[in-house]
Amino acid sequence: MGDVxxxxxxxTKRFRKEKIPAGVLGRSHWLLSLTLKLKLRKAEEFTAVDHxxxxxxRGELFGLLGPNGAGKTTLIKCLSTLLIPxxxxxxxxxxxxxxxxxxxxxxxxxxxxxxxxxxxxxxxVRENLEFFANLYGxxxxxxxxxxxxxxxxxxLKDRADEKPHRLSxxxxxxxxxxxxxxxxxxxxxxxxxxxxxxxxxxxxIRRYIKEKLRDEMGETIxxxxxxxxxxxxxxxxxxIMDRGKIVACGTPEDLIRGLKRKEILEVEAVNIGPELLxxxxxxxxxxxxxxxxxxxxxxxGVIRVHTYDVESALPNVLQAIDRRGGKVLHVSISEPNLEDxxxxxxxxxxxx
Amino acid sequence: MTxxxxxxxxxxxxxxxxxxxxxxxxxxxxKANFIINIVDMFWELALYTIIALVAEESVRRSLTPxxxxxxxxxxxxxxxxxxxxxxxxxxxxxxxSAFWSGRLELLMLSxxxxxxxxxxxxxxxYIRTFLNVAVYLIxxxxxxxxxxxxxxxxxxxxLYIVVAAAACTGLGLMAASMIYFVDARGxxxxxxxxxxxxxxxxxxxxxxxxxxxxxxxxxxxxxxHTYALDACRRLLLGGTATATLxxxxxxxxxxxxxxxxxxxLFAVMTLPIGWRMYNRALKMAKKYGRLxxxx
Numbered sequence: 001m002g003d004v005x006x007x008x009x010x011x012t013k014r015f016r017k018e019k020i021p022a023g024v025l026g027r028s029h030w031l032l033s034l035t036l037k038l039k040l041r042k043a044e045e046f047t048a049v050d051h052x053x054x055x056x057x058r059g060e061l062f063g064l065l066g067p068n069g070a071g072k073t074t075l076i077k078c079l080s081t082l083l084i085p086x087x088x089x090x091x092x093x094x095x096x097x098x099x100x101x102x103x104x105x106x107x108x109x110x111x112x113x114x115x116x117x118x119x120x121x122x123x124x125v126r127e128n129l130e131f132f133a134n135l136y137g138x139x140x141x142x143x144x145x146x147x148x149x150x151x152x153x154x155x156l157k158d159r160a161d162e163k164p165h166r167l168s169x170x171x172x173x174x175x176x177x178x179x180x181x182x183x184x185x186x187x188x189x190x191x192x193x194x195x196x197x198x199x200x201x202x203x204x205i206r207r208y209i210k211e212k213l214r215d216e217m218g219e220t221i222x223x224x225x226x227x228x229x230x231x232x233x234x235x236x237x238x239x240i241m242d243r244g245k246i247v248a249c250g251t252p253e254d255l256i257r258g259l260k261r262k263e264i265l266e267v268e269a270v271n272i273g274p275e276l277l278x279x280x281x282x283x284x285x286x287x288x289x290x291x292x293x294x295x296x297x298x299x300x301g302v303i304r305v306h307t308y309d310v311e312s313a314l315p316n317v318l319q320a321i322d323r324r325g326g327k328v329l330h331v332s333i334s335e336p337n338l339e340d341x342x343x344x345x346x347x348x349x350x351x352x
Numbered sequence: 353m354t355x356x357x358x359x360x361x362x363x364x365x366x367x368x369x370x371x372x373x374x375x376x377x378x379x380x381x382x383k384a385n386f387i388i389n390i391v392d393m394f395w396e397l398a399l400y401t402i403i404a405l406v407a408e409e410s411v412r413r414s415l416t417p418x419x420x421x422x423x424x425x426x427x428x429x430x431x432x433x434x435x436x437x438x439x440x441x442x443x444x445x446x447x448x449s450a451f452w453s454g455r456l457e458l459l460m461l462s463x464x465x466x467x468x469x470x471x472x473x474x475x476x477x478y479i480r481t482f483l484n485v486a487v488y489l490i491x492x493x494x495x496x497x498x499x500x501x502x503x504x505x506x507x508x509x510x511l512y513i514v515v516a517a518a519a520c521t522g523l524g525l526m527a528a529s530m531i532y533f534v535d536a537r538g539x540x541x542x543x544x545x546x547x548x549x550x551x552x553x554x555x556x557x558x559x560x561x562x563x564x565x566x567x568x569x570x571x572x573x574x575x576x577h578t579y580a581l582d583a584c585r586r587l588l589l590g591g592t593a594t595a596t597l598x599x600x601x602x603x604x605x606x607x608x609x610x611x612x613x614x615x616x617l618f619a620v621m622t623l624p625i626g627w628r629m630y631n632r633a634l635k636m637a638k639k640y641g642r643l644x645x646x647x
Contacts, residue, residue, distance in 0.1 A: 015640070015641055016640070074641075077641075080461060081460070081461070081638070082457055082460060082461065082638060082643055083638055083639075083641055083643075084635070084638045084639045093356075103356075105357075105461060105463065106356040106357045106358060106463055107356050107357075108461070110457075110458075110461050112457065112458075117454040117455075117457075117458070117644075118453060118454045118455035118457070118458040119453075119455075120374060120377075120378065120453065122374075122377050122378040122381040123374060123377055123378075127374075127377070130370070131370050131374055132458070132462075134363075134366050134367050134369075134370035135367050135370065135458075135459070135462040135463075135464055136357055136462055136463065137357060137358060137359040137360070137363040137367070137463055139363075140366075183357065184353070184354045184355065185354055185355070185356065185357060186354045186355075186356065217353065217354055218353070218354060219354055
């Protein structure tokens, strides 16, 4: 286990599907909850993380790539002791997840997603960071230095004395990142670290994660992302996750190299819907189709069509888009990327 | 370089202090609340003084074991009930506040232990309660004429209130465990709800228990508040050593001794049970993904 920082053994997590009606008492009233709890004993279960076996080496920047709902967050919450798995276990920094959770806790840093996680509206950005620095046992001198450094990295130095509710959504995400950058533990779990950031800030944060935390500090980083480019640019190795399972694992280059030889048609279009994708899938020379919606209002985005005969597929794809009321903005033959690996393995895109 | 997180004694004290500092910041955020709170306390005491003037004749005999002055009786009842109420609610409100703000997961991931978390969130509540107690006492003594006896034993009264607070902390931990056992996240839980019903009706906060039917008096005997209030009033207001609670008529001891024994028994039973229940509840939350609003 010397050079392995994280190793999971058939890790599984299931949840009950609970549908609690609000009722006149409200969803959180104890009397209503108690009554419904008895009924929910036989409620249907779904498996969020399904027998995951994973190995992350020390000092590695490892990415968990998958669409929303793939089980990435649940997996890192299990690994960080916030959830108790139903089956299997893991060794984190040499400690057994189930037998030594306190030691695991002391070895890890966790950066959750969501812009209002744990911050107090009555405290300023700096005071909020001071609160967490104290909880993590930093001395006043170290806390002051680290807070200044973290604020500088995320670009909130000038907003440090403002209350969080005065910040934009992207800035609150930066505040969350600053909290994560306060401590230097051997293992760092990051859940969608660049979500909600503008492209320039996201690039800066990625650079800091790679150059400072991984290269300079030697931290082992396990990050989740649904941004294919983030995984491809940042990570040494990537595990692709879908419906709770790891469907592929390797370096981005190896995963892309492992794709069957075929051509990839990238069509940028407006009005992309499930019916259109189904129609494209039915075209003879088309093997797989995936899409990524970039504008929900316009339903515009990119369709990636895997085909073994691009000349025959292209007119059929364009006709299908036209028939479904769509509009083609741009067509190109694309180089394969991690999203294509996902499409090949699951038959759909990361954004679906 | 990287290192595993750890908290030495100094860091633990700093962690507790940061909870208190944060709580004080939050309370002083809305300044109007402070003023309204103080006016409210004055009004509550004024109301009870009026009731005391009207009802004093009819309850005078029942007040003999407590020195006979209804205003003093009610002022002590309110302030001691506030302290015990804080012990009862601290774990629940600390956990709920952390839950709704999404901070609970972060606290669970930090190296602070659960007792430090409970202590950290409780101290701030106690400070606020003691400030309120001070205001009540100032109003009670200087405006409404409440007074303690010349033979008042403050240290012994403090001992009773500390033991009762320990017992209520145990019950409070049980109440906080209901957040996860029965999803009591709406600000109320079955344990505190039942206890508060009994406190209001049969703990002797507002009137002597002896004016109530005997079965209601027995109901009051099931909670630590009754014994603590009875003992503290005897110790601070003077009066006779007559039996006032049903259990005084059964056990062959002085009422004060009986009260202390019962309170100790409550504390010895409720603290470990409450602690176990609270830890089990947190484990259950981790099992079912309920540490935060989002899984």
